[in-house]
Amino acid sequence: MKPAQAVETSERFTRRIYKRVRRAQMIDSITPHERSTSGMAGAVAMLLAAALGTLAPAMANAQVATSAAPAPASTGAAAPPQEGEGAALAKKVNNPISDLVSVPFQMNWENGINPQHQTRFILNIQPVVPFSLNEDWNMIARVITPIVSQPPLFAGGTPTSGVGDVLASFFFSPTKGDITWGVGPAISVPSTAQPTLGTEKWSAGPTVVVLKQQSGWTYGALGFQVWSFAGNANRPDVSQMFLQPFLLYTTKSLWTIGVQSESTANWKASAGDTWNVPVNVLLSKLSSFGVFPASYQFGGGYFVAKPQNGATWKIRAGLTILLPKKK
Numbered sequence: 001m002k003p004a005q006a007v008e009t010s011e012r013f014t015r016r017i018y019k020r021v022r023r024a025q026m027i028d029s030i031t032p033h034e035r036s037t038s039g040m041a042g043a044v045a046m047l048l049a050a051a052l053g054t055l056a057p058a059m060a061n062a063q064v065a066t067s068a069a070p071a072p073a074s075t076g077a078a079a080p081p082q083e084g085e086g087a088a089l090a091k092k093v094n095n096p097i098s099d100l101v102s103v104p105f106q107m108n109w110e111n112g113i114n115p116q117h118q119t120r121f122i123l124n125i126q127p128v129v130p131f132s133l134n135e136d137w138n139m140i141a142r143v144i145t146p147i148v149s150q151p152p153l154f155a156g157g158t159p160t161s162g163v164g165d166v167l168a169s170f171f172f173s174p175t176k177g178d179i180t181w182g183v184g185p186a187i188s189v190p191s192t193a194q195p196t197l198g199t200e201k202w203s204a205g206p207t208v209v210v211l212k213q214q215s216g217w218t219y220g221a222l223g224f225q226v227w228s229f230a231g232n233a234n235r236p237d238v239s240q241m242f243l244q245p246f247l248l249y250t251t252k253s254l255w256t257i258g259v260q261s262e263s264t265a266n267w268k269a270s271a272g273d274t275w276n277v278p279v280n281v282l283l284s285k286l287s288s289f290g291v292f293p294a295s296y297q298f299g300g301g302y303f304v305a306k307p308q309n310g311a312t313w314k315i316r317a318g319l320t321i322l323l324p325k326k327k
Contacts, residue, residue, distance in 0.1 A: 090250045090286045093295050094218040097140040097171045097182045097209055099130045101323040112312030118151035140171040153196055153309050163191045165198040169207045181210045186224040190231055201231035203238045218248040239267040254286040273307035295320040
């Protein structure tokens with residue numbers, strides 16, 4: 001696909017989503033509550049459409065760059081990255097605010113939910129798009145859209161599924177320095193009226209990441225704190241922290257093993273339900289996905305602290321599609 005064709009396809013897709021959202025908002029027969037839910041869903045649809053519109057040119061450029069080097073005739077797929085190129089890509093994959101466009105798909109099976117020890121499935125779609133502001137600074141946009149399917153969380157409850165609250169983070173990061181860091185705002189966008197899937201609150205606060213990479217090692221931490229400032233007045237206010245320390249090592253054969261946590265603290269919850277702390281061990285391999293380089297991941301985790309009826313252990317599988325800059 002040529003760059004112009006990719007952009008044109010994205011524009012048609014965006015217009016189609018916009019028209020569907022407008023039609024949904026113009027239906028007079030829906031209730032005020034349904035209209036509110038439709039509006040939030042429309043906002044999420046427009047956000048995803050805009051993200052696709054942003055990513056399309058980058059994907060087109062990556063396709064052009066890849067087409068310069070013919071793929072192996074036997075499979076039609078791109079060859080895995082060479083050692084030098086692969087090491088550089090693996091280093092960028094391990095850096096959450098690198099200057100590399102990527103589209104991770106992260107699948108989580110969280111087990112031990114509710115007294116019946118059932119399973120919740122979460123698919124996180126989290127594209128990362130860097131923007132060069134000048135020679136000294138980049139701005140990196142990260143959007144996380146969770147798609148959730150979960151069993152009842154309490155007696156008498158019902159299973160639910162849908163899109164959870166969307167988190168958008170924007171990191172301003174210097175392009176030079178031995179230590180990589182970025183700071184900026186994080187915004188949580190309400191995207192569901194299901195009480196067990198989202199907060200129905202707009203929330204915002206600061207986010208920061210600091211990391212060091214040397215001799216195959218990557219170590220650091222990412223975190224944010226958000227507070228609600230608007231939304232459904234009948235829902236509790238939000239004050240939530242996220243903290244992700246990580247330690248990774250990449251071998252010369254482009255395998256990466258790591259240990260990390262994705263801890264959350266709900267400061268509005270009762271004392272026994274404040275913390276949710278998994279410890280995850282993950283293994284990933286840099287290879288290819290069609291014409292794109294990609295990272296495949298598998299691992300699991302155990303929750304050393306959890307709220308009532310929360311998960312006790314998890315399994316994770318992931319695919320991160322990489323879109324290197326055109327050379």
